[in-house]
Every structure is written in C-alpha cells, then in structure tokens.
Amino acid sequence: MNFNLHNAEDFAADESFIAYYLQTDAQAIAFWENWISLNPEKLDEIYKAELILAKLHLQLGEPELSDAFNKFDSFLATSENKTEVEPVKRKKLFNYTKLAVAASLLIISMLGVYLLQLKPIPQEYISYHNDYGKTSTITLEDGSKITLNSNSTLKYPKQFVSDKREVELEGEGFFEISKDKSRLFTVKTNKLNTTVLGTKFNVSAYRNAAHVSVALVEGSVAVELSDKTQKITLKPTEIATVSGNSKQIGKATFSTEKVTAWRKGTLIFENASFEDIASKIYNAYGITIINKTGNNNWKYSGSFDKTDYISIIQNICFAKRINYKINNNIITLNP
Template sequence: MNKRSLTTLIKKFLNNRSTQEENEFLKAYDDAFENEPVPQLSESQETRLENEIFQRITSQIRHDREEKVIRHIQFRTLLMAASVVLALGIGWLFYSKWNSILNIVSPVEYTELQVPAGKLSKITLADGTLVTLNAGSKLKYPNLFRGDIREVQLEGEGYFQVTKRPKQPFIVRTEKLHVQVLGTSFNIRSYRQDALMEVSVVEGKVAVDSNEKGAGRSVLLTPQQKASYTVATGVLEKGICDSADEIAWQNGVLNFRNNSMKEVARVLERKFDITIRLNAAMENCNVYAQIGNEPVDLTLKALTRLMDAKIKKVNDIYHITGAGCTSI
C-alpha cells in the first residue's frame, strides 16, 4: 500500500465511510507502528517496510477472521450439540411424563362395581384378568391399565385370575392389605366389618403386606398358603389352607372351620341378604360345618338344631337365642 492509498483510507475513516475491514486494517497499521517505531528511512526502505507491515497486518486480519470462523463453527457445533441434548432431554421428559400427558389428554376412567347382598358378580378387566366378586363386595377398577402397574381397589371378597404381564405387576389394595402378583389365581377376603382378613393362593406367587407402617411383616405366598391379618392387633401371619375350600363360595358352598357364630351369621347375611340377631351367649359358639345351596330357612334351622338353640323370624329378621353351645 502506498501513501496515497493510505491517505485515501484515512479520509474515508474520518468521514465515517470506511468499512469494518478497513477499520481493522487501520487499527492494526497503527498498532504496528506503535510497537515498532520506524527510524528515518529512504523512500525505497520505507516502501519495503510498509509492504512487510502490510503483509503482517493482512496475515493477522486473515488469522483473526479464521479464528472468527472457527469460533463460529465451534458455536454452531455447540449449538447443534445443545440442540441434540435438548431434544434428548425433551424426549426423555416426554417419555417419563408420557402417562401424565396421556392422563391429561385422555384421562383414565374408573368404574366402581358394587355387588348387593345375595348376589355374585363376574367381570373381565381390560387386561383380561377375571374377577369373581362375592356378595356385599365392591371393586374399583380402570377402563385401561396405564403405566408400570395394574391396580384395583377391593372391599369385600374377590377371586382373581390374573393375566400374566411380567413388566406390569397386578396390585390389589384393600383398606388394610396390599397384594401384588404377576400372573396367578388367589382369593382375598377383606370385608370392613370382619376382624380377620385373609389372602389365599390357588396358583402362582403372591406378596402380601399391610398398608399400615409397622403393622407386621410382609409374606410371600405359594399355592395352598394364606396370609391372615388380624385387624385388632395389626399382625400379619402366614399359614396353610385348602384353596378349594377358600374359593368354594363361587359355587354357593360355604366352609366354616371353627368360626364363631358371630362370623357365620355375618357371612350368611351377605349370602342370603337377610338380617340375623344373636343373643350374647350364642355369639362365641364355634361352628365347623359346610353349608350348601339349601334355602335360608332350612340352613338356619339346621344350624340352630345342632347348637340346641331356637330361631324365630320377626319382621324379616331372624332371631337366634340359646344358652350357649359346644363346637359343631
């Protein structure tokens, strides 16, 4: 660059008409002379020095531009990486919250089935699980099973034949118990009025624990085993059972194994949709018997005869009185 060109460039700068590249050149030119003071030189030496400085300035500007390009590329790369991370993050968030999103867009509907006294009810759930409900029972279940678990709520007695889904356990919650399975057949008796609640297994494995903290240990059940939960003490115990007896109620057969007459009366009330009143002496009589599908009057007469008790029906209420009894 000669003096005329440099002068022209300086004039453009002073008139605010120079480009950004020209401004960068002038700044670099000025810096070069500040860092390297020039002595008195001949015109040829001055020209040669100006050319060297010009080359150096041009090289520096080119280097600065390359750095800007690199920074621009790095920024774009960083931006792309951030976009990928953001996309993955959004994807993960979308996946992890998918059920919540679905519940907002298409909420799961629940049905509450209540079986009246004197009746039984059968239902097939959305996953193919078959449920038989005893008289006086209530089941709350969804129209579809969404998420990591399949969960229903039971009050009363139900026999479950659960469809196997290893990645989606089936859970039955009652007021006091929490029962979890993968695919199996089991019976739950958990009426709110009863002092004892039981889970018995026909096939597969069932894990049972209490909903209350510190109420008792968890138990794992296999066929012909049952868990008994005593409401008064909060104790959960494991024992053996005859699973055929436990589910015979589906065919109208009731098996009593040393049950109190108070418990028997409550079961008969649900089965026949009746009301029974016992005097205090009769409540703790132990009953060991099998009751089939005979009419209610014949059933109660047979029981009272064995217990040397009397029965009287007043305004559709059966009154059973006696002095007490031995086991039957």
C-alpha cells in the first residue's frame, strides 16, 4: 500500500497505524517508526492522526462506540450503491477493527461536533526574561526544559490546557521537549515557528541579529515561516535560517558544539561580520559597539570561554589592528 498518499484521517483509520499508536504490536511499531523516519514530509499528517486517535481513545466509551457502529450501519444501508454488507460482529467490541471504524465515523460526523462543544479555558501566562550575562533553565509543567540565553524572553502558559503546547521566544533558547503524542509543541518567534512532538533543538531569534535560526540536535522538527508561506522538515545536524527580510528558509548542516556553546558560557565567532559581533556582544553583555574604522567587510574568528567583554574587544582590536574607546556602555572602534 502507498502510504505516501494517506492523509491524517487515512492513518487514523488504519489498523496497523492504530496498533503502532497504542504500542501493542511490535511489528507495527517497528514498521511505522521506520516508515516515518524515511518520510519526514508526512510528519504533519502523522501528528494530526495521533491527535485524532488521542481524542477518540480518551473520549469514546463502550456506549458511544456502540452508537457509532449503529450510525455506521445506517450510513452503509442508505449509501447510493445499496451494496449489501455483512453485519459487524460485536462479540469482541474493543479491537483494532472497531477502533478503525469508529475513527472513520468520528472523522465523518462526530469530531466536528465534539470540537464545537469544546469551551476554551483561560490560560495564565508567565513571561520570564534573562538579563545580560545570565542564563537559566526553565521547567514547564509537562516536564519540558528550556535553557534560556542572556537578553532573552520566554512567554509560556502556567499550565497547558488545550490539545497543543505553545510558547513564544525572543532571543535564544535550547529546548528539550517531553514527548506527548496527543499535543504538539510549538515555539513561536518573530519569523519562524517550530513544531515538534518531543526532541532537542536550539532556536536563535534575537531581534537585533542578522538572522533567525533553528538547529536540530535530536529527532525531527517542522519549521515554518510565521506567515505560513514556506515549511520545511529538519533532520539532526540540520539548521534552518532566515536572514534579514528574506521570505525563504535556507537549510544547511551545523556543528552542535559550536551552536550550543553558549550554554557553557562560550562565545564563538566564525568568519563573523561586524554586525554579528556587535549583536552577540550586546546580547551577552549589554555593551553597544560602534564601528568608525571605515572597514565594513569583517570576517573575524575567535572563541572565548567565560571571558569579560574587555578581553574580547582587545583581542578583536589586536587582530584587526584598530583602537577602541570606552564611554559607559558604548565602545567605539577607531582606525
């Protein structure tokens, strides 16, 4: 069977996929884990299918399932083809076939009504901000952990109450997301939205930086422009980047050690432009750098482990053969 043509509803009605979702059949689990890893472009449909099965598994008891079968029988009896169908055997009601049929019927007639009856529950949000030179770890109520970089803000609900988990980030953070098949986890930034079930990845979205990036360490993530005009899937060691006012997501490979070095207090520059250097130093130390050297074509490389900003500036000036002057929190670079 060509599962590449399946949508979420098709997956949710497939007995083998249901066995994989319920973790009851080792062969089905092995098949679907391998198939999903080979077809990352179907992650969205897989996620949606798991959400459908989660609602069905939690919401429908035996009376509802019996009623679902009666409605399904009626649907078949009144179809245009008028084809005779053998009565459904109900001696063992709660099996995979029953769940597949109930899922199909739910998709056709019941899920929409159920969703309309859901009443939104007001959420209490927490906004956490790190000052310059500070990193911290935040643990969410679902067990997910976020390491927040300096000059960064994370907005998140005190408790996830709906069928999704969403947070907002301005700045940089390393995310270790607890897996929850019934609720996707989304990180929203000013340019990119990142959606996962459970994985590890780094998001850098400073407003004063030249680009916004999502770097995947483990698992698989879907990265989408905030205006929903482009969407890609990342594999481990792949990084998605949007630069300036671009409306295109670029994809490349990266070094995990370099991208996540900030978690250990290390600042790394690799062929960095002046704008990149100024942005990183400002976000790390709150120091503004002004370039009056007349040279805007910078390609500077260097690594600094838990170093004060004066030492960094001195190293840069030595390498560039330039001078500097400090006035409060402003450093001016001169020829």
